[in-house]
Amino acid sequence: MKRRTAIKQFLIIAGGIAILPACSNDAKKASIALQYLNIDADQEMLLAELVEAIIPKGDSKGAKDLNLHLFVLKMIDDCHPEEEQKKFMEGLKEMDVLSQKRYNTIFVSTAPEEKQELLHAIQSEDQDTAKVAEFYRLTKRRTIQGFMNSKYVMTDLKKYELVPGRYNGYFPVTKDLS
């Protein structure tokens, strides 16, 4: 048991799953072990701010609290083809260029309203955002997936039932408050 506990402390919990931390203690490197993506600490922070802008903290936890930026990285690293990983990296690098151009500052330093404005611009395919479009699409999709399938959402906000023990094919909608 002691060994288990020790291992647990070394794992990073992202949305409920444990991810192996990076071997290196280099502060400039990403905090989780990745096979293909080469992410530095600044990029990791940018991604954390981006997922938080997509699903922010409010009355309940936001994406950053749930380490969803690490979940996004893990999924892009393990589940996407090389060309998408490339576009992801290109877009990630382009985010600060875009932010500088629009707000004269890097993305993490922009105000919350500016972040939302930028996200809307990307989604409405403004001309100068084309280079980040694919990166943003992938990040948003994986952020939503990580959020909805996080332990926090599945236990505290919307109960996932492992063992329903019932089926009703005529469940009245009026009774349903979800």
Place this chain on the structure above:
Amino acid sequence: MDIFRLLKTLVKKKDKMPNLNIDSVKDRTFDAIVIGSGISGGWAAKEFTEKGLKTLLLERGRDVKHIVDYPTTNLYPYEFTHRGEIPLKIQNENPIVNRCYAFHEDAMHFFVKDNEHPYVQEKPFDWIRGYQVGGKSLLWARQTQRWSDYDFEGPARDGFAVDWPIRYQDIAPWYSYVEKFAGISGHADGLKELPDGEFLPAYPLNAVEDYFKGVMKKKYNGTRHVISARCAHLSKPNAIHMEQGRVQCQNRTLCQRGCPFGGYFSSNASTIPWAQKTGNLTLRPHSVVHSILYDESKGKAIGVKVIDTQKKEEIEFYAKVIFVNAAAFNSNLILLNSKSNRFPNGLGNDSGLLGKYVAFHNYSARISAEYDGLKEFKTDGRNPAGGGYIPRFRNVFKQETDFLRGYAAGFSAYRGSDSDMSATGLELKEQLLNPKLGPWRVGSHMMGETIPKAASTLTLDENQKDEWGIPLLKINIDYDDNDVKMKADYIEQLTEMFTEAGFTNIKPNTASQAPGLDIHEMGGVRMGKDPKTSLLNKWNQLHHCPNVFVTDGACMTSTSTQNPSLTYMAFSARAVDYAVKELRKNNL
């Protein structure tokens, strides 16, 4: 072991022991050998051991103990590293099994990876396999329907393959026998073309499935039925199920992970532990059967040659009777590879038909739509039966189309939530956490009968062998013109039926798939009346080697449209009953 006894045995049996193993021949001799521990082999083992026969159950894969070896069974979605998705590297390494609908992170350990047992595709065939104790009974879709005489009489009436040597009345009592033990949920619908069974309560249709049923009944004057899917789930267990240590299905629908409740039927939850309780079962995993040993002087099979995949050595086992239940294509492979002076082309293969007339189920079309009505209802909980079933309605009582036979269809309706994901920030979060109910969505998939043909073959590759020195299987099977016409008819009819029900946004999906993904491959060792045109007699016994029986999918003379596992179970129990009676009469 006593060294003197060992020496004595070795001296005495030396001539019969090509592989000097520490076990004596006596220790490797059983009353019965069953090859394969999947759905049919599990049944054969249960029946033999219950009847008091010392039985060796051989399994080529590893052991999977009920509950103990279901590592993912109680995991929450967020406990899977990739939330159920298979990492791309594994997908790329396994293009075949990756196409299987159930190959996800939660059950991937129960599937054979592409490189584990290669085969030759003369034409594309996705061969989906489960090499472990319990085989694919852990993974199956659990749909169980009886055949009727409209199925058994198909080949004779429509002039293909050969006539089945049995009729419904021959197998009906055995359907009852296996249904009572396995636990089959269903409704007694009173249909001639889909006989009722020994049912536990059915999982009822939901609001839209019921509605569709009503519309179909009216529109087609009671000739097209939508019934509760019949399935191997314990909706309400009886004493016999409790005795197996199984309890009521808890509607998890996570069946492919293995069920800790034993809520659905599998060899692991049911027949194997039952056989073990008799004290007559020896279960031997990691045992790939190379071939069946034939003794010319005795005129029968005497045992099997096995490769122990852990010790990497050959070992022989002996028995009076051998059941081949390795799953349809592997049963063919074993028989084809069992060559002797008497049978140079494979065991029992005087007719030259071994490995021919293989077939499958045509699953190559689906259709989906939406329904705007009945918005006052949704579903709550989960339905392990999966919804409704449309029994075959084409060419049942007489030939009426320009293609032979017909198709059954799945039909289910579901109401999910529609989340608008276009927003960002708090607005998006609000939408995600409070999704709006969407419309009802409905879907159907076809399960078409295919015609077994001489040109559809399984053969052994003359050059390539697997890591155990067994020739690779060459699979040569494809869709034909009949399948193409039937598929078009399915789309046409279902479109009409959906339109009639007022469904909208009807979307046929005819994106084809290679044969094999139906996981209903059948035939190659077909049953028949005449030894010249078939391999097995009406008791699933090789015409020319009567102490060898084949009761898995390989025995199928035709495929009909029903999900086949229930029929394999019934064949297995029936054949064991016959074999044991014959053994007692000294006829084997």
